[in-house]
Amino acid sequence: MQKHEGKNGSIIRVIFQITSLVHPFKVYQVRETYDHRELNMFVDDFSRLAGEEAVAKVFNMNGELMPEFLVSLTGIDVDVEVVHLLNNAYESPFCRAARIAKRGELTDGFPDPPLAA
Numbered sequence: 001m002q003k004h005e006g007k008n009g010s011i012i013r014v015i016f017q018i019t020s021l022v023h024p025f026k027v028y029q030v031r032e033t034y035d036h037r038e039l040n041m042f043v044d045d046f047s048r049l050a051g052e053e054a055v056a057k058v059f060n061m062n063g064e065l066m067p068e069f070l071v072s073l074t075g076i077d078v079d080v081e082v083v084h085l086l087n088n089a090y091e092s093p094f095c096r097a098a099r100i101a102k103r104g105e106l107t108d109g110f111p112d113p114p115l116a117a
Helices: 036-050 052-056 067-073
Strands: 002-006 009-019 027-035 078-085 094-102
Touching: 009 036, 009 078, 009 094, 027 036, 027 078, 036 052, 036 094, 052 067
Parallel strands: 027 094
Antiparallel strands: 002 009, 009 027, 078 094
C-alpha cells in the first residue's frame, strides 16, 4: 500500500498479490487506486476488511493520512473480484479490483487454491 501525490492531490495505491481460482499456481498483481475524493471509500473498504481500529491507526488526530502506517494494513487475506481491461497498446490486460471482500465472501463454495510458489 502506498501514498502518492497525483496531479489532483494525494492518492492511495493498493496492490494485491492474488492467487487465481482458475490458475492456482500463478501469482498475479491487481491494483486499486483511491484518489483524494475517494478517501471515504478507502476507509469503508478497509474498515470492513481489517476493522475500524486498524484503519483508525492510519490517520492522525486531524484526520490526515499517515503513509508510514499504511503498512499496518498489509497481509490481510481478502477475496478480490478482478476485471480485465483490454488495450491494444499493451500485450497484457490491465487488471483492476472490481470488488474487495473478506476472505471467503466471494469464493464461498470454491476449494482453497494450493499455495503458489
